[in-house]
Amino acid sequence: MRGGAFAPGLEAQHRRLDADDYDNIYVVGDVHGCRTTAERLLQRLDPAPTELVVFVGDLVRRGPDSPGVVDLVRSRPNLLSIRGNNEEKIIEGRRPPEGLDADDVRWLRSLPAIVSWDDTVVLHGGVDPARPRQEHTQSDIQNTESLAPDGDGRPFWWERYDGPERIYFGHKVLSRPYVGDHAVGLDTGCVYGGALTAYDCTNDRTISVDADRAYKQRAARKFLDPYESTAV
Ligand SMILES: [Mn+2]
Numbered sequence: 397m398r399g400g401a402f403a404p405g406l407e408a409q410h411r412r413l414d415a416d417d418y419d420n421i422y423v424v425g426d427v428h429g430c431r432t433t434a435e436r437l438l439q440r441l442d443p444a445p446t447e448l449v450v451f452v453g454d455l456v457r458r459g460p461d462s463p464g465v466v467d468l469v470r471s472r473p474n475l476l477s478i479r480g481n482n483e484e485k486i487i488e489g490r491r492p493p494e495g496l497d498a499d500d501v502r503w504l505r506s507l508p509a510i511v512s513w514d515d516t517v518v519l520h521g522g523v524d525p526a527r528p529r530q531e532h533t534q535s536d537i538q539n540t541e542s543l544a545p546d547g548d549g550r551p552f553w554w555e556r557y558d559g560p561e562r563i564y565f566g567h568k569v570l571s572r573p574y575v576g577d578h579a580v581g582l583d584t585g586c587v588y589g590g591a592l593t594a595y596d597c598t599n600d601r602t603i604s605v606d607a608d609r610a611y612k613q614r615a616a617r618k619f620l621d622p623y624e625s626t627a628v
Pocket of ligand 1 (some may be wrong): 454566568
């Protein structure tokens with residue numbers, strides 16, 4: 397995959413931003429209903445009205461307060477989210493709405509699947525570098541993680557993708573944030589008792605707050621260490 401446009405149907409879900417409209421942009425990993433953790437992270441970031449915060453999706457499900465997270469992101473004009481696979485499950489009626497009302501679900505449906513500016517792309521899951529970008533579906537970009545033939549384990553897509561853009565993503569639960577030249581992984585498992593992580597795009601650094609507690613159990617070995625050597 398060498399840059400360029402996604403399929404037309406997916407491009408319709410792509411919101412292109414002008415970075416000059418903002419003094420800074422932060423990108424935040426998967427919140428999964430952890431409203432109080434998200435509030436603490438936002439207190440740390442303390443974004444000015446001229447600074448934008450983009451969430452990588454999966455605001456909802458698994459954690460205790462999906463409606464509270466939706467209210468929080470809807471409450472400020474400088475907070476924006478894309479749709480993750482968990483928003484999609486609710487939009488498509490494959491999972492119960494977790495206390496969200498019809499207006500909240502309409503709002504989820506209104507969110508883009510991709511946000512980009514300059515050479516930066518934010519999407520929930522990943523891309524397959526071996527396939528043309530135009531062939532990627534919405535489900536692909538929301539769910540891609542492993543490129544292994546059995547769909548499990550290494551290599552993960554970001555270990556093979558070499559640009560041209562830098563892609564910020566969530567979805568894959570990591571034991572620490574991954575910061576590479578062409579990919580930045582931000583799901584540090586806050587709903588599993590890990591952390592909620594933001595990336596400060598101006599200062600090129602991550603900012604994390606610890607989870608309040610584990611709302612779902614997950615074995616430590618199921619937090620992937622993205623820096624573990626990738627033995628071939
Ligand atoms: Mn996900």
